[in-house]
Amino acid sequence: MSTEKLVYIETFGCQMNERDSEIMEQLLRQVDYLPTRELSRADLVVVNTCSIRAKAEQKVYSLLGRLKKIKDGKPGLIITVAGCVAQQEGERLPARMPQVDIVVGTQNIYRLPSLIKEVEAKRCSRVAVDLSPSFVIPRHLPSPPGAVVASASEKRPFKKFVTIMQGCNNFCTYCVVPHTRGREVSRDMDDILSEIQDLAGQGIKEVTLLGQNVNSYGKTSDTAGGRFPELLRKVAEIDGIQRIRFTTSHPKDLSDELMRCFVEVDKLCPSFHLPVQSGSNRVLKMMNRRYTIESYLDKVEALRKMLPEISLTTDIIVGFPGETDEDFSATMELLEQVRYHGAFSFKYSDRPLAKSTDFADKVPEDVKSARLARLQDRQDQINLELHQQHVGSCLTVMVEGRSSKTSRGQWSGRTDTNHVVNFTAEGLQAGQMVKIRIEEACLHSLRGSLAD
Numbered sequence: 001m002s003t004e005k006l007v008y009i010e011t012f013g014c015q016m017n018e019r020d021s022e023i024m025e026q027l028l029r030q031v032d033y034l035p036t037r038e039l040s041r042a043d044l045v046v047v048n049t050c051s052i053r054a055k056a057e058q059k060v061y062s063l064l065g066r067l068k069k070i071k072d073g074k075p076g077l078i079i080t081v082a083g084c085v086a087q088q089e090g091e092r093l094p095a096r097m098p099q100v101d102i103v104v105g106t107q108n109i110y111r112l113p114s115l116i117k118e119v120e121a122k123r124c125s126r127v128a129v130d131l132s133p134s135f136v137i138p139r140h141l142p143s144p145p146g147a148v149v150a151s152a153s154e155k156r157p158f159k160k161f162v163t164i165m166q167g168c169n170n171f172c173t174y175c176v177v178p179h180t181r182g183r184e185v186s187r188d189m190d191d192i193l194s195e196i197q198d199l200a201g202q203g204i205k206e207v208t209l210l211g212q213n214v215n216s217y218g219k220t221s222d223t224a225g226g227r228f229p230e231l232l233r234k235v236a237e238i239d240g241i242q243r244i245r246f247t248t249s250h251p252k253d254l255s256d257e258l259m260r261c262f263v264e265v266d267k268l269c270p271s272f273h274l275p276v277q278s279g280s281n282r283v284l285k286m287m288n289r290r291y292t293i294e295s296y297l298d299k300v301e302a303l304r305k306m307l308p309e310i311s312l313t314t315d316i317i318v319g320f321p322g323e324t325d326e327d328f329s330a331t332m333e334l335l336e337q338v339r340y341h342g343a344f345s346f347k348y349s350d351r352p353l354a355k356s357t358d359f360a361d362k363v364p365e366d367v368k369s370a371r372l373a374r375l376q377d378r379q380d381q382i383n384l385e386l387h388q389q390h391v392g393s394c395l396t397v398m399v400e401g402r403s404s405k406t407s408r409g410q411w412s413g414r415t416d417t418n419h420v421v422n423f424t425a426e427g428l429q430a431g432q433m434v435k436i437r438i439e440e441a442c443l444h445s446l447r448g449s450l451a452d
């Protein structure tokens with residue numbers, strides 16, 4: 001008789017969390033849990049949480065409330081909370097929500113199989129949230145094998161995230177990451193390359209290198225091979241890998257050498273996420289970002305001089321404590337200067353452990369909402385204007401999958417500049433490169449048809 005059980009994993013937040021969920025999914029196979037997308041069938045639920053904004057954390061608590069009701073009717077269900085809320089709350093979580101069996105912090109996910117075994121055997125609760133300054137990322141991080149596994153990762157079997165570092169030393173005043181993911185630790189370069197070689201062997205064509213601040217890869221740990229530009233060059237030597245992306249970067253650590261990689265490493269995609277957060281030097285200082293808007297714009301100009309087609313995206317926070325109308329105008333002015341291809345923009349919210357929570361001069365909620373709406377409206381117009389420039393051109397697109405469940409001929413893919421392109425065609429496969437003639441520009445995507 002099979003002893004296999006089912007695990008349902010719900011992931012909130014960033015790509016780091018998505019990758020951690022993949023790792024947990026694979027680790028749980030060691031203790032006979034197979035993934036399911038049907039919550040009602042699960043014997044184990046893992047909620048991988050995000051605490052970067054108040055809204056993300058509220059979603060976690062609302063799911064935990066729903067899980068309590070399910071557990072009332074199925075007492076054997078094991079509920080695990082992982083990620084940043086787990087790290088932040090620790091022992092407080094099961095005390096406040098007794099339906100939670102396991103709390104596992106960001107550096108402790110690798111212990112999940114043994115924690116599950118303990119809980120199964122003793123029906124106790126377990127909390128593992130220690131953050132160690134000498135933490136080392138394990139050498140071999142498991143990946144679901146490409147297209148074979150029926151799991152969340154099946155959506156993009158030709159693309160994978162690869163963790164290259166974890167944690168952060170920057171202490172931006174609004175951010176919880178240094179407290180929830182610990183200090184910056186880089187992974188050994190040979191381990192990263194060997195993981196990517198394995199992925200290439202499984203048919204993976206695109207990798208995204210992940211870390212909270214990839215530009216400082218190798219700064220505080222011995223990576224046995226150098227810094228981030230060297231890593232990019234070595235990844236590009238791996239046969240089978242066609243596209244390389246990375247995220248996230250801190251503008252203060254963006255070196256000339258890394259900028260040159262965009263020109264010299266042909267597999268490195270010409271799309272760059274460079275979070276600015278605010279257009280005001282006064283606000284940047286309060287945020288402890290450690291660059292000025294002038295130095296940021298100099299880097300943007302240098303990048304565009306080297307590679308005019310590079311697409312730039314950013315993160316912006318509106319309504320940081322003390323942000324005046326003049327500060328916000330400076331951010332609006334920045335949108336005009338840079339003309340980003342996309343901006344992830346949010347209202348500032350106080351977070352436990354973040355320094356800015358104690359700052360005075362909080363911006364009223366209605367002012368934050370009005371500023372955010374203005375900024376998003378203008379950014380939408382810029383998106384559309386930039387998209388319209390592509391109409392009539394032919395772009396190379398990596399096919400990602402069908403864009404519609406109901407209509408068989410509808411496909412979706414991405415350009416190397418990370419534009420989403422929807423198109424009509426027959427007989428394609430995910431991972432294939434095709435030329436698409438662009439016929440229409442939409443707000444968040446382009447539309448076209450097969451050019452040849």
Ligand code: SF4
Pocket residue numbers: 168169170171172175176177178212213250
């Ligand atoms: S660089 Fe700043 S915003 Fe980014 S993870 Fe580190 S502390 Fe947070």
